[in-house]
Each structure stands twice: as structure tokens, then as C-alpha cells.
Amino acid sequence: MRILVVEDEKRLAQSLQALLESKGFCVETAFDGEAGAEYAELGVYDLLILDVMLPKLDGFALARRLRAGRCAVPILMLTAKSDVPDRVEGLEAGADYYLAKPFDTRELLACVNALLRRQGSQVDTLTFGNTSLGLADGVLSCGSEHIRLSAREFDVMRLLMQSGTHNLSKEALLSRVWGYDSNAVENHVEVYVGFLRKKLASIGSDIRIAAIRRLGYHLESGPPS
Ligand code: CA
DSSP states (O other), X not given: OEEEEEOSOHHHHHHHHHHXXXXXXXXXXXXXXXXXXXXXXXXXXXXXXXXXXOSSSOHHHHHHHXXXXXXXOOEEEEEEGGGOOOHHHHHHHTOSEEEEESOOXXXXXXXXXXXXXXXXXXXXXXXXXXXEEETTTOEEEETTEEEEOXXXXXXXXXXXXXXXXXXXXXXXXXXXXXXXXXXXXXXXXXXXXXXXXXXXXXXXXXXXXXXXXXXXXXXXXXXXX
């Protein structure tokens, strides 16, 4: 599960990251609203944790921008007492839940788990073209044909299906699947895309993983154009 924390108080952002990582989540941080929006719009996160008062773009405006772009990811908003919490504005902007700072870490974790569970019950498969991907079992299905993906293949396929027809860069795939600190290189992405193309073909999928130079990959479906 991938979580994006958008919080300009760097120490708080880092302690949230450490807390969530200790619970097995994969966490990235952004320190202003613009950067947060750019990350969030990649569509690869399962949950966003947004501070309200942020430089460049505040949490309300960020949530509204994402919802206007049909991004349905759950949003947990953090609000300081001094922010004069305006729950109505936040909820209208598209937040799913509010937590007032300072918050108890157990309460934060309970909120995170509740929001992820809620999302999980709504979305247990991703579908593109004639093919679906089971999020629980990592199985790609097309009609009566099925094939199981390895863990890495699953991560790459899930991100591609979440981005759909939007381009996803090799760097984004690399950092989200292999992590910033790994020794993986862009060639790894190409290798796994190759594996996925073979598996898609083997079940008769009409999904094509299109590669656009410098922009990365996106999905197409239907007969070849
Ligand atoms: Ca702030």
C-alpha cells in the first residue's frame, strides 16, 4: 500500500513517514501543495495524507483539484488547531476524514486502516480493455484465461492500469516499484514490461503497453491501430 504525505513541517512529515513505514506502508513525502499535486496526479497512491496549510497550494485546493481530475483516492486531512478547522470546506473539497493536530499516532493509524479498508472493499480488481487484474491474488484474467503475476510484475501492472491511457514515466515506475534507494535501473522496467507483454499475449488480452520515448508507458486496448 502506497501513501503520499503532503506536509510542509518536515519533521512531522518525516515522523509520519517513519511511523507508517514501520507498519509496512510504502511512503513518499512532498513539502508543498504543488509538488503534492504533481505526485498525487500520477495516480499511484492508495491514500493521501494532506496538511491543510501548505505553501503554494493549500490542502483544500489540492483536494478540489484532485477530485476535479476524477482522482478518487481516499484523502485524510490534517489540520492544526490554529488553522481554524473548517470541516465543511474540507469535506466539500473532497476529504474523506479529518484529524486535528496534535493527534495520537494510534488514532492516525486507525484512520489510515479504515480508509484503506473502505477503498479495498470498493476496488478489488482493476480493469482495462478486456482484461482485469485481481488486487488480492495478483491474477490477470481475460475471459476464461488466467495467469498469475510475480510480485514485481503485479506492481508494474497495477501502476500501469491505474494510469491507464496516461503516460507513466520509467522513473516513476522505477521509484515506485523498486524504491529510490535500490540499485535497479531503467532497464529493469523494460525487462518487466517485456514479461508483462508476453503474459498479456498468452491470455489473449487486448491490452497493449505502448512505449513513448522519454514519456514512458501507457495502455491501449482494442485491435492494433
Ligand atoms: Ca502546514
